Amino acid sequence: MDDVDQRSWLGKEFRLALERPDETMSSNGQTGHPRDRMSLLSHDLRSALSDILGGVQLINKDQFDQPTLEHFDRISAAGETLARLLNKMLTDEPSTGAGMVTQPGNLNLADFLTDISRRWTDRAHEKNIKFSVVTESALPAIVTVDRVGLERVIANLVGNAIKFTDAGQVTLSVKCTEDRALNFKLTDEGPGLSDASIAKLFQYEGRPTDTPKPGTGLGLFIAKELAGMLGAELSVRNNDGVGVAAELRLPHEAWFDRSLRKSGKAPGGVSRGPVDLSAMKILLAEDNKTNQLVATQMLGAMGATFRVASDGLEALELLETESFD
Known part of the structure; x- marks a missing residue:
């Protein structure tokens, strides 16, 4: 096969591995013997990603000015997120819906919030707005959750907020309530939700077609599905005065100890x-x-x-x- 044919075959192979995980495609286009999901590509995908992350870690950050450091942190944090997503996709059993929530693990909450800030601060600065993470009360050092699931919920909420905010700021506030629930509240200074958007909130591809920003509405659908799998509650509403407020509430039993x-x-x-x-x-x-x-x-x-x-x-x-x- 020449390079063009090889790329075409790899693209088909990748799609087939995602859509029909028990089958693979031979280079002549015929379905081959059953194999483990993504088995033809998993080794090379992991190897390539390892080289990207390894190369990033070798860069000397001391010489960077602040804007360049924010670019670097964004690339590094997004690459680490991609590695976690890829590892789940290649090792978890096939799932439906938003999927890929497995056994929870112990997560250093301060480090997690730092990673959220590293990934999204630079994205906000691209639009000349501000993104900040604020802790409003004493937080537990360790929470027992599925990191990838929680990260995906927060990422979809933050990504939406930054997309729709053209001036002002986006703030992620984190606190523990009196009943020991862990609350993540995201507020923005965008235009807020239209009546049509509220009517289709959390639906699959539920964004109205006449919205000024590109997208289908999958982000909120994914966030809602994953919140349920995490044992959490997700609500989204127009904020008092301006923008949108999205709140993810993890009850104490959803983040403490569980079955680990x-x-x-x-x-x-x-x-x-x-x-x-x-x-x-x-x-x-x-x-x-x-x-x-x-x-x-x-x-x-x-x-x-x-x-x-x-x-x-x-x-x-x-x-x-x-x-x-």
Whole structure:
């Protein structure tokens, strides 16, 4: 095959792997033997993404001015998000709807909010508006949720808010309520929702055709589906005065502990459940971003609290200031 034919075949292969996960296509266009989902492409996709993230990490940020640093953070944070999405797509069982919510893991909430800021601050500055993350109360250090699912909900809400806000600011406020619910409230200073938009809110491709901005309305549909899978409640309304307010409420039972710390012993003392590391604080030293993602997902699934160091020097600095098991 020449390069054009090869690209055409790879495109068909990718689409088939997504739409019909138990089949693959041979280079002559015929459906081949059943294989694991995305098996023909998963190795090369991961390898290419690992090189992108690895190359980004080698860049010396000290020489950047503030605008360039924001560009860098946006690329780096989006690449890390892509790696998590790709890993789920390639390893999870096929699912329907918004899909891809699996077992929750322990998530450092402060680091998560920092990553949200890194990804979206530069996008907002592109439009000469401001994006900020504000914590309104003491927050738990660790929450037990599916990171990718939560990240997708927040990303769709923030992306919509920035798209429709042409002046002013977009603010993500995070707080714990008196009943220990975790609230993410996003407000913008855009034009607000029309009556037609409200009537089709959360519907699949529910955006009215006469809206001035491009899009289909899939973002809110995805956010609503994923919120339900996370055990959360999502509401969107016109804000008092100007713009839209979107609020994601995670009840205490949706983010605290859940089933991660279950363990069982088979006869003879052999463990038959997931290893329980809920009492452990672990320092992971790893410079490869893809390996970091895999290892932290495993540690999270076992209930561990963990910190990640990207090199030996950072690991030594953490050891001087914190205690690990």
